Amino acid sequence: MEPDPVLRARSLCRTYGTGDAAVRALADVDLDVRAGEFIVLLGASGSGKSTLLNILGGLDRPTSGEVVFQDHRLTDATEEALTRYRREHVGFVFQFYNLIPSLTVAENVALVTDIAADPMPVDEALALVALSPRRDHFPSQLSGGEQQRVAIARAIAKRPQLLLCDEPTGALDYATGKLVLEVIADINRNLGTTAVVITHNAAISAMADRVVKLADGRIASIEVPARRLTPAELSW
């Protein structure tokens, strides 16, 4: 039996602007995200990937349609409830790491654990991304890949159900990007965190449970790779 969906999106539409300037970013998107799965979201630039991820993560609302997280309709939620949803249940990782330069690695992660309901200890989160020895360093003393691993530690330290990653390897070289993907795959496998990862790199799709392709704001296809590869087995 398939696991229950942790997120259900139905008939999602998102239009930016109005009148002649209106841009339809999403049109009639239906998607179930199942507990514990690893989804890769592919599609050309402008196909609606970030718009969909932002709506799933409660950073944005659809123009019409609905999103349900477990039993909660996010589309009806107040701003306070959406903020609580993001704070308690969603970890975000973006292309640029958004670390606070004046805080150490451990302090950057503690920013999140200080306000979370049931966080893991900061040092446990740093161990999961293999950065324990760098806990007292500042972001400027780290490589891009290391900074991204701090961002991942910060995202997972609150034990979110969902880890939403928008081009997490977009600013990284090949080898470093692979290391970062390995960390995300390990977290998905070992902690059971449901992961949705946007990428431009189709080779990454072989590490997914399902690959969702967007084109012009619609789901063009959903594929299940024959065998889920580890990032170490991927090449591009």
Ligand SMILES: Nc1ncnc2c1ncn2[C@@H]1O[C@H](COP(=O)(O)OP(=O)(O)OP(=O)(O)O)[C@@H](O)[C@H]1O
């Ligand atoms: N704030 C906005 N105002 C107006 N149009 C927007 C806005 N955000 C996105 N769009 C438009 O919506 C469409 C979908 O954008 P989106 O960022 O979701 O695509 P994407 O697939 O993530 O692209 P990329 O791979 O380039 O990041 C694009 O045509 C984009 O120009």
